[in-house]
Amino acid sequence: MTFEEFQYHINSIKNFMSELDAFDNLLRVISPSGTCVCEIGSTLIDDYIKLVEKLLNDDDECVSWFVFENKFGESKLAFRIDGIEYIIANEKDFYDVIQKISEKKLMN
Numbered sequence: 521m522t523f524e525e526f527q528y529h530i531n532s533i534k535n536f537m538s539e540l541d542a543f544d545n546l547l548r549v550i551s552p553s554g555t556c557v558c559e560i561g562s563t564l565i566d567d568y569i570k571l572v573e574k575l576l577n578d579d580d581e582c583v584s585w586f587v588f589e590n591k592f593g594e595s596k597l598a599f600r601i602d603g604i605e606y607i608i609a610n611e612k613d614f615y616d617v618i619q620k621i622s623e624k625k626l627m628n
Contacts, residue, residue, distance in 0.1 A: 521575050523615050529572045530611050533587055536565055576618055577625065586614045 573583045582599075586608065590597040593610040599617050600606070601624070608614045 523612065526572075526576070526615050527611050529568075529575075530587075530592065533565060533568065533572075534592060536568075537587075577622055578618060580621075582614075582618060582621070590614075 569584050569587060572578075573581060576583065586592065589595070590608055593608050593613060596607055596609045598605045599608050599614075601617065601620055606613065606617050608617065
């Protein structure tokens with residue numbers, strides 16, 4: 521997968537999650553004391569992320585980590601490969617690390 525293809529898929533996920541957040545915010549306006557959680561499309565987005573992981577040969581669910589834990593790089597979390605730490609601050613950083621992991625798998 522090229523970086524441009526990867527970026528397209530990540531942007532699709534970002535857009536979906538942004539729309540979901542907007543809907544969730546609307547629900548909070550309608551019912552400020554409500555405790556509901558908006559889960560519309562959660563299965564779809566989880567399956568889409570799994571598909572992107574499969575396309576990247578990502579057996580370790582790194583894309584899921586990038587999306588949910590690292591918040592698309594916003595959290596600037598570190599990723600370690602062979603004792604070298606990489607700070608993942610954006611899609612390009614993440615894509616480059618995923619490529620290094622793929623190369624390492626091919627060598628083994």
